[in-house]
Amino acid sequence: MHRWRSWYWFGLGVLISVIIVISSVYALADRTKSQEPAKLPLANTPSPITIPTPTPAPTISQPMSTPLGTKYGHFPYAEINRNRLIVVASYGQKEYQRYVEMEREAGLALFRLMNAARDRGLWIIPISGFRTVDYQADLFRRQVQKQGSEMAAARISAPPGYSEHHTGLAIDLGNGFAAGEGKPDITEQFGKTQAYEWLQKNAQTYGFELSYPPNNPQGVMYEPWHWRYVGSDYARQVFAQARSNPKG
Ligand SMILES: [Zn+2]
Numbered sequence: 001m002h003r004w005r006s007w008y009w010f011g012l013g014v015l016i017s018v019i020i021v022i023s024s025v026y027a028l029a030d031r032t033k034s035q036e037p038a039k040l041p042l043a044n045t046p047s048p049i050t051i052p053t054p055t056p057a058p059t060i061s062q063p064m065s066t067p068l069g070t071k072y073g074h075f076p077y078a079e080i081n082r083n084r085l086i087v088v089a090s091y092g093q094k095e096y097q098r099y100v101e102m103e104r105e106a107g108l109a110l111f112r113l114m115n116a117a118r119d120r121g122l123w124i125i126p127i128s129g130f131r132t133v134d135y136q137a138d139l140f141r142r143q144v145q146k147q148g149s150e151m152a153a154a155r156i157s158a159p160p161g162y163s164e165h166h167t168g169l170a171i172d173l174g175n176g177f178a179a180g181e182g183k184p185d186i187t188e189q190f191g192k193t194q195a196y197e198w199l200q201k202n203a204q205t206y207g208f209e210l211s212y213p214p215n216n217p218q219g220v221m222y223e224p225w226h227w228r229y230v231g232s233d234y235a236r237q238v239f240a241q242a243r244s245n246p247k248g
Helices: 002-035 104-119 133-147 188-192 194-206 233-243
Strands: 085-093 096-103 124-128 170-175 208-210 226-229
Touching: 085 104, 085 124, 096 104, 096 124, 104 124, 104 194, 104 208, 104 226, 104 233, 124 194, 170 188, 170 194, 188 194, 194 208, 226 233
Parallel strands: none
Antiparallel strands: 085 096, 124 170, 170 226, 208 226
């Protein structure tokens, strides 16, 4: 009887031990499972690529500061947020020096254009890119003095607040090989250069178009040197918005 009893307690002990071991194993397995890292994508699933978020587009329409409607045929443009600009060149004449800046994407496209032209033996140089409204006011004032009236001046230069140069998307280009031949920059002579001929055929490939071809509907003088970038959604939006102005 005594012997039977000890076997009973022994068996019960073994059973309890087995139960404890089994439940511990299950608990451990459960813990390991919950600590497992998130399932990795299958080898053939394309892993997500981190695309840098572009800086948000600045507000193009600023009703308080942007004049409404056109002025002497020029569309209104707001100054681009300056932190969107990159330096594309430095320009100098005698002691006068300044940087030429453009909106980043437009500037990078300009580099591609300039490199392609250089591969063809042509040397295109950026002369004037982004301009503040204040700087344009200065240029326009001088043009009014020269031409005698605002209307006459506007054929040659946009009034402040109406220049494509405010957007950082417009660029005046020159012929680098003509340096030293008097004052060749920003004249109709540029329209007779090989550089211009190349631009006419190829600028579009890089997202650029001539803003003021001969007899343009805006009534602005032919400007073979003045090109604008329309190769991005942002750029197209800027120009479309200027034209969609109800009073324009
Ligand atoms: Zn220009």
